[in-house]
Every structure is written in structure tokens, then in C-alpha cells.
Amino acid sequence: MPKAKVPDTLNTDILVVGGGLNGLPLAIAVADAGLDVIVLERDDPGAVVADTFDGRVSAIAHASRNLLKSIGVWDHVPEAEPMLDIRITDGPSKLFLHYDHRQLGDEPFGHMVENRHMRMALLARAAEVPSLNVIAPALYTEIDRRQDGVTATLADGRIINARLVVAADGRGSALRESAGIGKVGWSYHQSGIVCTVKHERPHNGVAQERFLNPGPFAILPMSENRSSLVWTEHTDTAAKIMKLDDENFHREMARRFGTYLGELEITGPRWSYPLTLHQADAYVAERLALIGDAAHGMHPIAGQGLNLGLRDVAALAEVIIDNARLGLDPGSDNALEKYQTWRRFDSLMLLAITDGLNKLFTTDVGAVRLARDLGLAAVNKMPKLKGFFMEHARGTVGELPRLLEGRPL
Template sequence: MKDIVIVGGGYVGLSVAVAVKKAAPHLDIELMEAAPAHVWEKDERASAIIAAAINMLKTLELWDEIKDHAQPINEMIVTDSETGEPVKPVFLTFGERGEASDPFAYMIPNVAMVRALRRAADTLGITIRHDAAVTDFSAEGGHAKLTLADGEKIATRLVVACDGVRSRLRDMAGIKTVKFDYGQSGIVTTVAHERLHNGRAEEHFLPAGPFAILPLTGNRSSLVWTERTEDAQRLVDSDDMVFEAELERRFGHHLGKLTLAGGRRAFPLGLTLSRSFIAPRLALAGDAAHGIHPISGQGLNLGFKDVAALAQTIVEADRNGLDIGALDTLERYQRWRRFDTVRMGMTTDVLNRLFSNDIGPLRMARDFGLGVVDRMPRLKRYFIEEASGRTARDLPKLLAGEPL
């Protein structure tokens, strides 16, 4: 019998496996449904990783391999304007006058994170399977049973579902969700530009949704461009000339000439919150537990918070001689993560509804609010610390930079 089977081999699944195995090397951990190298090595996307999650990467001894690819976010500006306005008025700035002593986040290429995590998993002796698809799940007394597509059956004390926002494990366990489709899609691409970004991130609130410019190493930036779903697909399918013209209208000319430096893809945006993060012998983590709007850049960071809380729950239960897959053990993980997740989901939902429109009185009110915050240094420092993930009262050890 396995101790832990993790279904889903992305950042969250790999991080759970590495965190638990480093602290409890005697546990038998198997990870399945992992993407093969020829798939994940083609991922051109990058993610904003908050300071608390960087603490976890450092504690897991992954940062040295990642840091040369990481771009610190030193400053952030927020604007609110029409799509084609040549000058976008800045209503809120973070970081320009030393509000934070160190970067509150870094931009890290996804491939660099996965590469470091895969190497750590291999070094720790974690079994990774690419061709094992789970077709059935059941909990029977002291263990869970998984059935694979080829008929193989696996017994394990705990299953961790990290299989995405459309999680099949979640459905097999009968866990319901709250779902809402925003009618928006996020276009993701990378651009090169003539001038230095100096580590500045920009979030432009436009009528169709936020347009985020996030600094990468060199003269490059990652874009998360929100549009109505039908418009987003039209833009992705258009030729380069049309796409670049629409891009330039939103990006502006402050960084000089723009050149597409990667492919472009559109992802549907919505809110998905699991009504429970646990079931008998099962824990949900990452997008399997929650999917939120990218307006705050917190999606993957919520997943890393899940990793830190779940790994600590498992390791401490094991050290105390408790059943790592029992519901009363997993309840601690759920209590730790559920409120924070629901709060962030509701916050991003409200922000998206507030800013993804061009209603005159509402626009005046939100711009006034942004301006007030910009003139209150203490409040800005609080928001930066909140965004960095370092202010939670009961912070899991890994997020505080402490080993399990």
C-alpha cells in the first residue's frame, strides 16, 4: 500500500510531493498524471510568485536553481482608462518610495519552476508516472482505492488531487463546487521591448478587463490580457499584424517598439470554489480546490499556500503517529485554507466586476478610492505585505521560511 498518491504533476502536485518527502523520507509517495518533458518544456508562460512562496522555494532548496531566471517586481502602477487613450493616468503606485524593503513578488518562468521541482523529485526518489490516468476513486475504511485506465488498482492511505480546475477526482468524490463564468478569457503572451522595464509591473484597468504587464528578465514582459471571450478568440486567431496593432493600443509606447516573443493562447476565466477541500482519504489542492480571476495574480500563490498547509498537516500527523488520511487529520488542512481561499475568491470577483466596465459614476468612485489609497503610505505598506503573503496570523512553516 502507498502512503500518498498525488494525482496531477504540475507545480502544486510536485511541490506537495517534494515538501512531504524532504521532511518525511520514509513515506512512499507516487505522483501520476504528470506531463512528460516534451510537454512542460514548451510552456512559455510565467507566473508572479509572492514573497511567502519564495520562502517556501528557498526552504525546499529549489531557489538556487530558479533565481537566475527570476525577475523581481520592484514597483507596480495601476491605471484606469479607455482602451485607446495614448496617456493612461496613474492612480496608484506601489514600491516607488520604499514601501517594501524587498520585492513582494518575482516573475518566474513556469518551465524553470517545473524543471527544479522535477529534479528535486527525482533526487528524493519520488515515483513519477506519465501514462497512468485515474478512472475511478473510492474510500474504503483505512485506505483509498484508485483504478487506472489500464485496469491497475492502487491502494493508498491518502490521495491528493492536484488535477486542475476541472478535477475528475473532485467529481469522483462527490464534492460540489460554486461556479461562475465571467464571459472573459485571458490572453497570455510574451513581448520584447526596446527600453528597460526596471522591474515595474503595470495593471491597466480597461473596459473589457485588466491588462497586466509583468516584467521578465531582459527587455521582456509577460502579458495577461483580459477580453470578452468572443473578442479574445478573435484576437488569438488573427494574423500578427492585427494582433500587434491591438496590443500596441493597450500597451502604449513607453517601452519603445514591441515585438512578439512567444506564442499566444486564450484561457477562459471564471470563479470555481469547492464546497469542501476534503473527503474521506482525499485532499484537494491548487486549482482542484479553487480557480479565481487573475486580476490579483494570486491563483498559483493560493496553490502554494495549499502546499505549505497540507504538507505541514501530513508531516506533523505522521510524526505524532496519526492516520495521515483520516478526516479529522485533514480537517486541520481545510480549516487552515478554506477561509483564505473564499476571501480571495470573493475579492477577485468584486474587483473584476468593479473594474471591468466603463460606467461613468462607478469609474469616478473607484478612481477616487485608488487616489486616496495612493496618498496613505501606511495603508499601501499594509496592502504590499498582504500581497506578499507574509501577514497571516497562522502562517505555515514553509511560507515563513522554516523547515517542517
């Protein structure tokens, strides 16, 4: 009787579950600094098609671009549109808040990048790093975390041994749930409608954030006289809008967009998603660290969702590499606690700020509207306070990991 084939066994330092916009940057950063890393990604990388725009776009803040440049990803991004100015208005009010990047230097506040382009850039860079192995498409059947390490069993029978597993597997993180880590959060009873608009006149790199009664209406600059819209509506209203035919959907969109950029044409698909907030009760467990949406999720009111995840990436990568260089275990309780202490309070503060802003600007009470408008106008005339808010938009506030400052690990 022939012997059963022994499954292949792979040994690595770090196992990252999820090869998306948080998982791959972390894997690249850590592997490029000298550790062995394996990424498990359930989707086929070949599904990322270069010439098919699916409507998904991300705002990459200045600090996040520093990270991507430092780990060699930014050079692979084929197209990015700079955000030079930010203009914030409250409904029909003539008072506004204006951020001009020249008040802080030559660098823009950030860039708008199509998600397909970011994915392509990450995969291209990952292929250049010898100690990084991306296994995709791949599914695991079990991940066993013990005091002395991690063992993952793949659906094809292969075994992976690691010192640390990183959950980059999204809002419904199976790793978070299997670790017994709970979360707190709530629904905003709002939905974000997303689409891309081509317009007659150039946007000149100006991002618009208009606070309307149901929620913010963001107009974010893209290449080729296009803008990405993140349009917030009450959930029931959003569902009705999404069911409209093209002509009526365009009419509703144009009514909110205005005429300042001339004739408008919707390009690419339109889609919507529910707006919620969540925060994991802990960002770490034995031999486990959470990053990105596995750890937290926020309202898109400030466009900082991906940037918050990349701050996790930069902090965790620094903790892992600093421990490894000292000959210490990168998956130890001490290392993980340092990561959690660094990131959890910062994340909680940003979630609280965005939650408060959403509630403030969706309150349709005359006295509150007046206070909001006067507040915007006052900040516009207070250079120091305005400068702080502009630095916040650039992602350069707080105790920054080296990668976010543009320094290598």
C-alpha cells in the same frame, strides 16, 4: 495452465494525483520531511523542453518563493525576474497607486518565472528526494477510498495502497467529481489573451496593472527586456482578436500597451483561455484532500492563482507532517478537517476580493470611475493601508504555514 501474473503492489503514505505546479511541490515537501509519496502524472516529463518557450509564465509571490526555497526547488530555477514595483492605473486617469518594494525591505514583491523553468526545477528536485516516486506518464482506472485507506489501480495493472490521496488534477478534477463534491462558480464572459513582448527599453522590474473597460491589461516583467501580457477582453472580442494576422494583432496590442518601453515585438506564441470563478463545496472527503485548481479557480486580476494553490500546499503539508510526527494518521478525518478549516475561508475571501475588483473596474459609469480614481489616489497617500495591500501582494497576510514564512516543516 500458467498462473496469471499478480500485479505489482506499491505501498506509500501519500498518493498525489497530478504532477503539476501544485502537486509536485506538495509531494516534495512531504517526502523531504520523511513520508513516502507517490505522484501519478499523466504527461511525460520528457515533454518539458528547456529551449522551447510556450508563452506560459507564472507570478511567484514572495511567500511562495519562501516555500520553494524551503523545499529546495528554488535553487533549480534557472531564470526568474524580480517584481520590484507595482503600478496600478484606471484607464486614462492620471491618478495611480504605486507599490515600491523598498517600503517593506529589500525583498521584491515576487518573481516572474516561465512555467517550463518551474516544471524543470520541480522535476530536478523531485529526483533528489529518495522517498518520492514520480510515475509518469501514468493513468489510473480506479481509486477506491475507504475508512482504512486508499487503493489505486493503474492502467498497467499495478496497485498502489496509500493512507491519503491528494487531488492536484486541475479544474476538471476527476477525483473531486468521483467523490461527489460539487462546486459553485460562474463565467465572467471574458477571455484572457496571453503573449510575451520584447521591448526596446528596460522595464526596471515594474509590473503594470491597467484597468481598461473590458478588463485588466497586465504587463509583467520578464528577463531580457521582455514582458508577459495578460490581456482581458470580452469573450467575443477576444475571439476576433485571436483571429487577426500578426500585423493587426500587434497593432491592437501596441495600442493598449503604449509607447513607454519603446518599440515592441511579440515573441513566442499567443493564446487565450476563458475566465471563470469556481469554489469546491468542500476541500476534503474521506481520505481525500483537494489543492490548487481542483479546489478553486479565480480571475487573474491580481495574479494570485498559482500562489493561492501554493498556500494550499503549505497548509496541507504542515497538517500531514505534524500528524505523522505525533504518530497520528495523516489521512484521518481530524487532520483533513483542520486543513479545510485553515484553507477554505482564506480562499473564499480572496476569490470574493478578485471577483469584486473585476466588477468594480469593468463598470463604465462616470461616478464609479471617479470614486475608483480617488480611491487609488487616497490609498497611495495612506501608508498603513497601502502597506497592508503591499503585504497582500507579497502573500504575507493571514495565518501563514511555516513553509510560506521560509521555515522548514
